[in-house]
Amino acid sequence: MNKSKGKVVRYNKWGYIFLIPFIVVYVVFQLIPLISTIYNSFFENYMSGLNQVGPTFVGLDNYRELFKSGDVWIYFKNTMILWIMCFIPQIFFSLLLGAWFSDVRLRLKGSRFFKTVIYLPNLIMASAFSMLFFTLFSDAGPINSLLMQIGFISEPYKFLSHTGSARGLIALMNCLMWFGNTTILLMAGMMGIDTSLFEAAEVDGATSTQVFFKITLPLLRPILIYVVITSLIGGLQLFDVPQILTNGTGNPMRSTMTLIMYLNKHLYSKNYGMAGALSVVLFIITSLLSLLVFKVSGNDKRKG
Template sequence: MATTTTTTTATGKQKRLAKRKNHDKWGYVFMAPFFLFFLAFNFYPMFYTIYLSFTDLAGWATEANIVGFRNFQNIYNNMLFRRAVSNTFILWVVNFIPQIVLAFLLAYWFTSRRLNLKGIGFFKSLFYLPNIITAASVAVIFSSLFSYPRGPINQFLLSGGLVDSPVDFFRSVVMTRLIVSFIQFWMWYGQTTIVLQAGILGIDENLFDAARVDGATDWQSFTKITMPLMKPITLYVLITSLIGGLQMFDIPYLLTGGGPQQSVETMITFIYKQAFQGGRNLNVAATASVVLLLMTTAFSLLVFNSFRTRSSKQIKKGVK
């Protein structure tokens, strides 16, 4: 009798294992499309681009010859590419610093119990709205606003007596950079605010209650509790913003095409023009793309390691 029961139990386990294996097979089937698309549209193009960076493929040629690191030497000496690199970092820094400051301030206001602001959902939707507008639409709007000589901004400055004659904003290097930076700031500060607010709401409320009992003000709680515990979220925002800033393309290209004087020519606009305009220098575009990949990886690792080093030092000080 005991033998029959044991045999029945073993048979039941085998059936359950067989069903689980069948379910596992379906899991692989549903995962397969992602990997197929990833291999076809991400993995292969990336390695083909790396291959092209070591060739002389340009124009309408169909055969490529290996030239070693000559393309990397040429791109290093390319003054237009150097200017594109510096422009990219200038535009990113000018828009990211006010973006992160305002986002932290708004997140602090939205999560403050003492302020207890009303209509937070409406304001979050309002601040996030620019992020869902297409870049082409944004470029058209700002091109019209700052157009010369009869744009709304020029009309406002003239009617207010702030200028004597219309200003051609897009012929000024400084003004063009400021406008592009402002657009990037305006489009992304809402999303950054929502991410930071989510991070603040994830902090244990007991910490803030204990701080209030000890007599800490809201600002002291924010600087001594919120800011240190927000380091992972801040790191995420910084790295994603850095990656997005290095890949800035749509607004500079649609607004002025990179001008005036290549003042808003970014690395991606440089790559696009080299690959699809003029002489179709695919080898130069591929080399610039590889350099961009290396720069993105290096700066992301640098930021990540700097945050980790600071955290480890603070932990050691706390232990001592």
């Protein structure tokens, strides 16, 4: 008995050895920066001209200053609006395409080709995607030229000067970039469902709609929760597309300014104390929203 226990211990040590690279990378690149960020958020540390002010311990003054202006809530609202505008069509089309491609009864031809094409936008850099859309929807761009030629508008429409159209372009770009990744994840979940359930439902005379809502969607819930939480985290970290498309201004009237763009301004001005405070606030908001999604979904109550 003792020998068998000894063998188990000897075998288990290899598991810990293989975990060492992950632990080292996590500590160096995530845990230490996180602790450093929280530490710096309690200090006044910025550049005044060519002079370095601080670091001077100021306690919670950075957090008070952050919430005093109320800008953080405006940018949080902008970020959530952009994420919702992107996520709703993204999850709709991903579920629709996933259901089509994973349904063996449809026998779709060339499904592998279309799966590859769907995922391709995810491989394009956000900067290239943003510059493409900036060129397409500029005042003298091809979209305005086409709309004027068909008589839909009489003069160029300033897409980036109106709140609705500017937010719509950002949401559209993010949706095109990420819905392929979401489709692959949902499709993998759907293909993991036991086909005998679908066969039994077909024998009982269930329609495709009933099968989707009564069998596919409930069994897909763990994957859906994962997609929602990861998409939410990515949405709160939205930066590259609006930064490039609006040249970092968040125009019109700061309606496309996100929390990370606001954070980037503090880092650019080397106001590390405020940047640290904003990073901590963003970390707390992300944790609370992720926990809320987890609670609402009921996954915390599931057993087995």
